[in-house]
Amino acid sequence: MSRGRKRKTDKGTFSEDSMRQAVETVLKDDINRRKVSLRETALQYHVKYQTLFRYVKKKYMITCSKMCYGRSTKDFRELAYEMATTNNIKIPHNWQDNKRAGVDWVQGFLKRHPEINIL
Incomplete structure (x- = not known):
């Protein structure tokens, strides 16, 4: 068992703030009927596409359930x-x-x- 293991790469790490902004950008523009590309948004905020997709789907399900839809x-x-x-x-x-x-x-x-x- 290792104590104090240090990451060797920054793979899989992202700023929580940048992910939140990216998800809000995608959902806000989707609500305004203006389709924003997930890939473009992922590049803009320096997050992985698949991770952004997963967060957007989760946020979408929670938003729909809060709206009683x-x-x-x-x-x-x-x-x-x-x-x-x-x-x-x-x-x-x-x-x-x-x-x-x-x-x-x-x-x-x-x-x-x-x-x-x-x-």
Whole structure:
């Protein structure tokens, strides 16, 4: 076990403030009906594209649930499947057959994240 391990690279590190600004830029412009490219925003704020995408999706789900416009369970399950396949995460066979996450997975996820409301 090592004490005081030091990072050898700055890979995977980003400023919390720059990530917050990038997410707000994407969501603000999306609300104003002016589509902003995630890739351009990621380059502008010096954050990784995939990380920004993940933060925007999370922020979007929380924003929708706060506006009482939570996504349906079916939409939520399809989004989980899409994110898992995009990120090459190992998933159960029934997810691949149905093209969406399972009901048990959604229930477990909502227990871990009570701030998200879905219909």
